[in-house]
Amino acid sequence: MAKYIDGFVIVVPKDKTEEYRKMAEGGRDSWMKHGALEYYECRGDDLVTQEMGGNKAREFPEMTGADENQTVWFSFIIFKSKEHRDEVNAKVMNEMAEMMAENKNFSMPFEMKQMAYGGFQVEVEG
DSSP states (O other): OOOEEEEEEEEEEGGGHHHHHHHHHHHHHHHHHTTOSEEEEEEOSOOOOOEETTEEOOOHHHHHTOOTTEEEEEEEEEESSHHHHHHHHHHHHHHHHHHHHHOTTOOOSSOGGGOEEEEEEOOOOO
């Protein structure tokens, strides 16, 4: 069965890690309640790449512009299909809009300009 994944790379200030974790837990609860198959929020732990055959991959902190006071998170949500993703995300976005309307002081604990997002069709699965 083909699956679909929404993937995110997010830069979070180290002093806002707990605030982001709490927001991510709320996101997890919402996405899972509305039908996502799996939900992951992963904080960068080993982001220094090794040279392989004379080549070195680009590192996440360099790619995202993260500095020593920031952490890089890799996050992804798994769905049955792109259509399923669209259905679930519509419900989650409605729930988030209601929450933000109720909490006028809400602010993201990261800079949106340092976030990357995309939808991915699973091609190989193990």
